[in-house]
Amino acid sequence: MEIRFHGRGGQGAVTGVRILATALFYDGKFTQGIPMYGTERRGAPVVSFLRVGDERINERDLVHEPDMVVVLDPLLGRTVPITEGLKKGGLVLINHPKGGKETGLGGKFKVATVDATSIALEVIGRPITNTAILGAFAKVTGMVTLEAIEKAISEQWSGRVADMNVRAVRKAYEMVSEPVDVSGVKPVDVVKPVPGDRDVSSWRLFKPEMDKGKCIGCRRCYILCPEVAISMVDNKADINYRYCKGCGICVEECPVKAIEFVQETI
């Protein structure tokens, strides 16, 4: 069985695959965890692969036609063709707060969802969704036991960090939804970034919201925005959300606290 993981740099797609490959190995399977090397930066789309079988695997290629796709980010599908090459009757496990039919994915496959971002924020305190999704993976595929995942996690980390991740795994195991058939759903189009007019809005987990009444026009957020997403309109800061990655520097640096950081809703 071949699985492709989609995520963003910083969400731990590579580490997640390594832990899962280790866990499957403890359950008596032959596994390969394959990271895809490139110019990944925090927030940029990344991909990694997992191959698992009951016999020794001699194939060393990247996965092109996966049986299953695991997606660590709910909005990734807007800019990356995440179901490309997915086999008929395959399965998509996606980190998404809504049900399988409302993810914008459609085609001859099933979709299971789990709100791994909320679980990670609640349990770990940071939006790192790789371990939470493994709990959901264990439930929907039945291929790996929770004990094996927990053992693999305790090898990767120790102490408090390991405990937090184990809790995230267990919570996702309980919260994941049943896979639903989406063959009748019309998929949302994938929009590839256009050179010279990048849209990085899907990188955001949190959104800076500006209270223009409070803005004193000091220009600190304007000069410190790494993306130049903030311009000055009538001497008030104005955020262009197409260009905002949601780093939160403006929220932190505003001297009058006119900018609030709110979690994105999907």
Place this chain on the structure above:
Amino acid sequence: MSKPVPLSKLDEKEFIVPANSACQGCAGSIVARIVSKVIGEDMVRQEVACCGPAFGNITQPVFYGEVFEGAGAMMTGFARAFNRLGRDDIRVTGIIGDGGTTDIGFQGLSASAERNEDMLWVCYDNEAYMNTGGQRSSATTKFAATTTTPVGEFSRGKKERKKPLPILVGVHRVPYMATASVAYPEDFIGKLQYAKPVKGFRFIQVSAPCPTGWNYDPRYSVKVAKEMVLSGLWPLYEVVEGALRITYKPKELKPVKDVLRSQGRFRHITDEEVDEIQGEVDEFWGRLQEKDGGPLF
């Protein structure tokens, strides 16, 4: 002598195409944007291997050098060529990472400073080779965990001190040398404006914290830079024709402990190790204050 420029005096014109491919909260891209804005239309940007291409989305000409250690040589070539063409208006400006400046590129830096080539070298200092995954550089602070100096049974992070590069450039007797920080844009812009018309070798090293490599929440990028200045880890000063001047003097330095502990790369350090860094910071700050207003050496 540079003067801080109030942000209200800034030109609205922007040379950056919004949204780049750098990490969330990248302070290096703030540096590149401010440099582009201040140097303006006359800028010809030079780059070597660093995170720079991730925020190279500017409308000014950019030349990307293939040779990591070749920043000094490349910029020398450009500066002399423009000079020969009679284009004295063009400002050859390098936006080079700390690796390409402090260790791999040091020979070129030193040589072009010695020859007093007409260039502005801006080093954005994120204290490691962040573009390739965070390997230690000579600009990395002592005890910092990097991918080549991980913390474990036999290692406490980087063993060596940070190279005092601004001083090393200062003793080359270059026309202008300064340190700056993204947390003090007024000061940084003032230094750039002062350096822009000066002929000869100008160097500005800018503190640019890296959320990915330093392991903290991206929203604190500027806050970390500010705390570094307030604690004396990153003093702001300039050397004009051999004379040193501290451009920002905190009334009292904050202890370095809090700023170190707020970064994941220093999470392991013990109180004794904090004291060691504190001692070095205090000593350096003391020496700077002694030299303030007088010759660097």
